[in-house]
Each structure stands twice: as structure tokens, then as C-alpha cells.
Amino acid sequence: xxxxxxxxxxxxxxxxxxxxxxxxxxxxxxxxxxxxxxxxxxxxxxxxxxxxxxxxxxxxxxxxxxxxxxxxxxxxxxxxxxxxxxxxxxxxxxxxxxxxxxxxxxxxxxxxxxxxxxxxxxxxxxxxxxxxxxxxxxxxxxxxxxxxxxxxxxxxxxxxxxxxxxxxxxxxxxxxxxxxxxxxxxxxxxxxxxxxxxxxxxx
Amino acid sequence: xxxxxxxxxxxxxxxxxxxxxxxxxxxxxxxxxxxxxxxxxxxxxxxxxxxxxxxxxxxxxxxxxxxxxxxxxxxxxxxxxxxxxxxxxxxxxxxxxxxxxxxxxxxxxxxxxxxxxxxxxxxxxxxxxxxxxxxxxxxxxxxxxxxxxxxxxxxxxxxxxxxxxxxxxxxxxxxxxxxxxxxxxxxxxxxxxxxxxxxxxxxxxxxxxxxxxxxxxxxxxxxxxxxxxxxxxxxxxxxxxxxxxxxxxxxxxxxxxxxxxxxxxxxxxxxxxxxxxxxxxxxxxxxxxxxxxxxxxxxxxxxxxxxxxxxxxxxxxxxxxxxxxxxxxxxxxxxxxxxxxxxxxxxxxxxxxxxxxxxxxxxxxxxxxxxxxxxxxxxxxxxxxxxxxxxxxxxxxxxxxxxxxxxxxxxxxxxxxxxxxxxxxxxxxxxxxxxxxxxxxxxxxxxxxxxxxxxxxxxxxxxxx
Ligand code: SF4
Numbered sequence: 099x100x101x102x103x104x105x106x107x108x109x110x111x112x113x114x115x116x117x118x119x120x121x122x123x124x125x126x127x128x129x130x131x132x133x134x135x136x137x138x139x140x141x142x143x144x145x146x147x148x149x150x151x152x153x154x155x156x157x158x159x160x161x162x163x164x165x166x167x168x169x170x171x172x173x174x175x176x177x178x179x180x181x182x183x184x185x186x187x188x189x190x191x192x193x194x195x196x197x198x199x200x201x202x203x204x205x206x207x208x209x210x211x212x213x214x215x216x217x218x219x220x221x222x223x224x225x226x227x228x229x230x231x232x233x234x235x236x237x238x239x240x241x242x243x244x245x246x247x248x249x250x251x252x253x254x255x256x257x258x259x260x261x262x263x264x265x266x267x268x269x270x271x272x273x274x275x276x277x278x279x280x281x282x283x284x285x286x287x288x289x290x291x292x293x294x295x296x297x298x299x300x301x
Numbered sequence: 302x303x304x305x306x307x308x309x310x311x312x313x314x315x316x317x318x319x320x321x322x323x324x325x326x327x328x329x330x331x332x333x334x335x336x337x338x339x340x341x342x343x344x345x346x347x348x349x350x351x352x353x354x355x356x357x358x359x360x361x362x363x364x365x366x367x368x369x370x371x372x373x374x375x376x377x378x379x380x381x382x383x384x385x386x387x388x389x390x391x392x393x394x395x396x397x398x399x400x401x402x403x404x405x406x407x408x409x410x411x412x413x414x415x416x417x418x419x420x421x422x423x424x425x426x427x428x429x430x431x432x433x434x435x436x437x438x439x440x441x442x443x444x445x446x447x448x449x450x451x452x453x454x455x456x457x458x459x460x461x462x463x464x465x466x467x468x469x470x471x472x473x474x475x476x477x478x479x480x481x482x483x484x485x486x487x488x489x490x491x492x493x494x495x496x497x498x499x500x501x502x503x504x505x506x507x508x509x510x511x512x513x514x515x516x517x518x519x520x521x522x523x524x525x526x527x528x529x530x531x532x533x534x535x536x537x538x539x540x541x542x543x544x545x546x547x548x549x550x551x552x553x554x555x556x557x558x559x560x561x562x563x564x565x566x567x568x569x570x571x572x573x574x575x576x577x578x579x580x581x582x583x584x585x586x587x588x589x590x591x592x593x594x595x596x597x598x599x600x601x602x603x604x605x606x607x608x609x610x611x612x613x614x615x616x617x618x619x620x621x622x623x624x625x626x627x628x629x630x631x632x633x634x635x636x637x638x639x640x641x642x643x644x645x646x647x648x649x650x651x652x653x654x655x656x657x658x659x660x661x662x663x664x665x666x667x668x669x670x671x672x673x674x675x676x677x678x679x680x681x682x683x684x685x686x687x688x689x690x691x692x693x694x695x696x697x698x699x700x701x702x703x704x705x706x707x708x709x710x711x712x713x714x715x716x717x718x719x720x721x722x723x724x725x726x727x728x729x730x731x732x733x734x735x736x737x738x739x740x741x742x743x744x745x746x747x748x749x750x751x752x753x754x755x756x757x758x759x760x761x762x763x764x765x766x
Pocket of ligand 1: 363364408409410429431647648649707708711712729730
């Protein structure tokens with residue numbers, strides 16, 4: 099996983115609540131054998147017309163949001179099935195930060211497993227961020243995870259809460275596997291003991 | 302302190318157990334198939350990590366493989382891609398793969414025991430919920446997700462929460478033709494599909510001791526259907542006898558040492574379980590599932606229940622919608638339910654013993670008019686053994702199709718499937734809506750019950766044969 103660094107990026111706005119994982123990545127794309135490459139299918143059914151062209155009415159297709167790394171969205175983002183393909187698609191599309199009032203549990207966990215910072219804000223904070231984007235599409239926010247701050251040009255910034263364990267993992271770029279591998283010496287020691295006690299397992 | 306077998310295996314596999322994080326459990330054996338592994342391999346590649354212990358892995362192709370005309374190219378491009386990707390991943394990482402053309406090929410949970418790859422006391426994982434099968438050997442075996450598959454490949458460990466323990470005691474003797482499958486279905490019927498949630502089950506009692514290794518595999522295979530994390534049977538002489546001489550079993554140099562260890566794994570006399578369930582073997586009639594959940598089962602001498610017969614509101618609703626999907630009326634006698642297709646196979650009932658008993662019932666009969674009956678051995682070895690014993694001839698003479706191994710109709714990913722409204726008698730493990738094909742209606746039964754239904758065209762109480 100890429101270590102999460104302080105960055106200034108375009109913030110895209112999806113002013114919708116209850117965006118579910120079936121919309122984030124529709125089920126016809128689950129048969130793929132890759133984990134990468136889901137970005138082109140992100141929000142497929144909203145994003146494309148039936149003939150495959152871009153649906154211009156869909157917010158993420160706005161030119162001003164091109165290259166956005168930050169997604170500002172309505173309540174209860176990521177509800178529905180537990181498919182890990184949803185955060186895979188979001189990260190692959192280019193987002194590394196989501197800002198919303200709430201998330202579905204499994205989706206929230208899956209975000210951090212895949213290097214995505216999911217920031218929880220209160221209703222007023224969300225409303226002011228949305229208003230700022232609406233007034234100035236293409237506006238860039240600064241996300242400073244180290245100091246737990248969102249900074250905006252219009253001064254709608256704030257400090258956010260985050261579990262210190264999750265924060266540490268994002269900053270160091272350690273995923274679950276990375277965390278386990280911190281104990282690699284213990285794993286090796288265990289294997290050495292294991293080989294002595296149960297030699298038949300290793301031949 | 303007195304310990305259960307689960308606790309002994311758990312304790313001996315703890316690598317890290319520190320406050321503030323989930324205990325890390327060491328994994329001895331990692332089983333793989335083509336459907337749940339590709340993204341795990343890709344994740345490994347993207348992060349520049351390597352498989353820590355390639356020798357701990359055994360892979361097969363089973364879910365998507367055709368069970369006939371194997372020489373032809375696979376028609377479904379997605380299945381083809383999955384098969385090719387699996388081969389490529391195994392080659393790249395130096396893993397032992399029994400591909401479609403390999404004489405060792407078959408359903409992962411049938412193949413693995415055939416080669417003695419799992420021993421008592423091991424921790425075994427696979428990106429597949431029916432990994433529980435291997436608990437028959439006294440190994441802690443459970444299914445995991447794709448991220449976890451990657452985790453195990455990279456670290457040979459898994460962060461795990463300790464489960465509670467449940468003892469399921471089955472004493473006495475089974476009636477004629479009742480089998481391990483019937484015990485498994487009866488347990489699920491009794492405790493429900495969530496009854497075992499949070500638990501590892503240990504099956505004990507004289508009826509379990511009496512089961513063959515194949516029977517124990519059938520039983521543990523369905524622990525997951527009762528919601529349990531895993532199922533276990535204590536190793537005994539049958540286990541040791543089964544393992545001896547197999548390819549990955551301990552060599553003679555280490556045999557005695559391994560044996561002494563295996564014997565020490567058995568739950569201590571007086572060890573406490575968090576829950577205990579008791580069944581009497583003689584009371585277990587051959588079971589037939591009537592609904593769309595493996596807990597919706599009844600003895601073959603029973604009737605389809607009426608929704609009103611359930612006091613619990615949720616169960617009543619579940620019954621209603623199951624009957625609607627299954628196209629069944631309350632109070633219909635089970636033996637009056639007709640079948641269109643009969644399937645014997647899967648990791649639950651695709652072993653030699655299953656085909657022996659089914660052949661015994663099928664011998665000299667004919668598949669009823671309008672019924673399709675297919676026998677799909679769990680592996681090429683099972684197929685070969687059955688052919689050596691002349692079982693294939695019995696099936697073919699009776700009008701059955703005799704296929705190549707694979708998951709086949711168990712989950713209908715390879716083209717073998719029910720069409721809408723078709724009704725099956727199936728020896729597999731799940732009767733969920735659409736499991737055997739969109740709109741297909743599945744009745745779970747034992748191999749003997751399936752064979753009897755094939756020739757009668759409806760369910761039969763085989764105790765009267
Ligand atoms: S036979 Fe069925 S349950 Fe067993 S591994 Fe194959 S699909 Fe899964």
C-alpha cells in the first residue's frame with residue numbers, strides 16, 4: 099500500500115445518500131480475475147449511457163472533477179454487499195479520500211485495508227464543504243492526515259477524528275499483511291520450532 | 302487445565318498473542334482453486350511479495366471445469382480465463398497444481414485427503430467454505446476470503462478470533478441406509494444454519510466413531526451449513542490407517558513420532574465445551590430437504606411442513622417463501638415429490654463409498670422415464686477406483702451419465718445446471734435459491750436416496766427397499 103501523504107487535490111461531489119456497493123461496482127464485473135482495473139467500471143451504470151458513451155449528467159463526468167482524489171458524498175456511503183471490489187474500484191479510479199457523515203461498517207473497514215482514508219464529519223461540516231464545491235467546482239482541498247485536518251480555500255476546514263491505529267497504518271502504508279510482517283521474526287522463530295517438533299510436516 | 306482438541310490445536314499454532322491485536326495463527330496447509338485465488342495472486346504481485354511457503358499449498362481446478370468433452374476447448378470465455386490464470390499463477394509461484402488434465406485432478410476437498418496432504422493437528426485454510434471437510438482428520442480447517450488468501454500466502458499466518466466449542470454427540474447405531482449425510486442434515490435441521498455460529502464443532506459419540514473416513518468427511522463438510530467455523534472428529538485407528546502410505550503422509554522415518562503426537566490431540570477426558578447437543582443415531586431417518594436452506598429438512602417418511610406449524614415468525618415466513626420457490630404444497634408426503642434430475646457428486650458425497658452405496662441401490666434398475674441422472678466422481682482417482690470395481694457399468698446400464706470429476710451441479714458454474722422449475726435430488730450441500738441454476742429446485746439427500754429417486758422418479762423410503 100502507498101503511504102498516505104499530505105496532499106492538495108480536487109474534491110468531487112456526489113450529493114447522494116445511501117450510495118451502495120452494487121452501484122459502486124455492479125455485479126457483472128465481479129467475475130474478473132484481477133483486483134486492479136475496476137476503476138473503469140466504477141459507478142458503471144450511472145456513469146455510462148446504454149450505448150457506452152459517458153453520461154454527461156453524472157456528476158463525476160464533469161470536467162471540473164477530473165483528476166479528483168477526494169470524494170465528498172452523502173450519508174451512509176458504501177452500504178449493501180460486502181464485496182471488496184468496491185474499494186478496489188474507488189482506489190483504482192484515483193480516489194484516496196472520502197468525506198461523508200457515515201459509512202457502512204464493512205465498507206469502512208475495507209477502505210482502510212486498501213489505502214483509502216474515509217473521513218467522518220458532522221452534518222454541518224458536510225453541508226459547508228458541499229456548498230463550497232457547488233460554488234466553485236474544481237476547488238482543491240488539503241488533506242493533512244498527520245494533523246487530522248481538512249483545509250479549504252474558503253476557510254471551511256476542520257479537524258477530524260480517526261482511530262490512531264488506522265491513522266498509523268495509512269501513514270506508514272502498512273496493510274494487514276504489512277502489519278503481520280512486522281512480526282516476521284516471530285513467524286520465522288515459530289517455523290524453526292515447528293520444524294523441530296513436527297519434522298514430518300516439512301518433508 | 303483440561304483442553305478440547307480445538308484448544309490444543311489453537312494453542313500450538315499461536316505465533317503472536319499480544320494485547321491490542323488479533324492473535325496470529327500459523328497455517329500449515331493452504332488449499333486453492335481457480336475461483337477465489339486470482340485477486341490474491343495479483344495483490345501479492347502488486348505489492349512485490351512472495352509466497353512464503355510454496356510447499357504448504359496444493360491447488361486444483363474444479364469449480365469451472367467441464368465434466369464431459371474435456372478434450373474440447375472450454376466454451377465459456379470467463380471460465381477459460383479463470384482456468385488459464387490459475388495455471389499461470391501456479392507456474393509463476395512454483396505451486397503444486399492438479400490441473401484439468403492431471404490424473405490427480407478433482408474437487409479440492411476430495412483430492413487433498415487422497416494424497417494425505419492434511420494430517421491431524423494441522424491448521425488448514427482454503428478460499429472455500431467447505432474446507433471444514435478436513436476436520437474429519439482432526440485438523441482445524443476453515444474457509445477464508447480473498448484478502449485472507451493473500452495474507453496466508455505472504456505470511457503463512459492469519460489474524461484470528463478464537464471460537465467457542467460445541468460438542469455434538471451422536472450415540473447408537475444408524476438405521477439401514479442412513480448415512481453420514483443424514484446425520485449432517487439432521488444436525489442442521491436441529492440447530493439451524495446459525496446454530497453453530499461462533500463455534501467449532503467436535504463430533505463425538507459411538508455413531509461418529511463407527512463412520513468411515515469418507516463418512517466423517519461428509520459430516521465435517523457440512524459443519525459450515527450449521528453455521529460453524531469448523532468441524533472436528535478426533536483421530537483414531539481409522540485415521541492413521543487411511544493416511545499411512547499416502548504421498549504426503551509422514552514417511553516411515555517419522556511415522557511413530559507423528560502418531561504419538563496425533564494421539565495426544567484428542568480432547569482431554571472431562572474437558573469442557575461451551576455447548577453440547579445430543580442426537581440418537583437410531584432416530585435419524587434418511588433426510589430430504591424440502592426448502593431453500595439446509596435447515597429445512599425432514600425424514601423421508603415425513604411431509605412438507607405447513608408455515609403455520611412454525612411458532613417462530615421468521616421461520617414461518619421462511620417456510621412460506623421456500624414453499625413458493627420450491628413449488629410445494631404443505632402436507633405433501635415427501636415420497637410423493639417427483640424429481641427431474643438426480644446428481645451424485647460434490648465434495649460432500651463424491652467419494653468412492655458414495656458411489657458404492659448408490660450403485661448398490663441402482664443395480665438392476667432403470668432411470669425413470671423423463672429423469673436425467675448424472676454421476677460425477679469427486680476426482681479422477683475416485684472415477685478410476687469405481688471403474689475398477691465395475692460401478693460405472695452399473696450406472697451406465699441403469700441409464701446414468703458417468704462423467705469426469707468437478708464441482709458440476711453443486712454450484713452450476715461449469716454449465717451443468719437446472720433450468721427454471723426443474724427439481725433435483727442432489728447429494729451436494731446447499732439448496733439455496735438458484736444454487737443449481739436460476740429457478741432450479743434442489744432437494745439435498747444422501748447418495749442412496751438419490752439413486753433410489755432416480756429409478757422411482759420420486760423420493761423413496763430406502764429403508765423399505
Ligand atoms: S463441490 Fe460444491 S461445495 Fe464442494 S468445493 Fe465444489 S462448489 Fe464448493
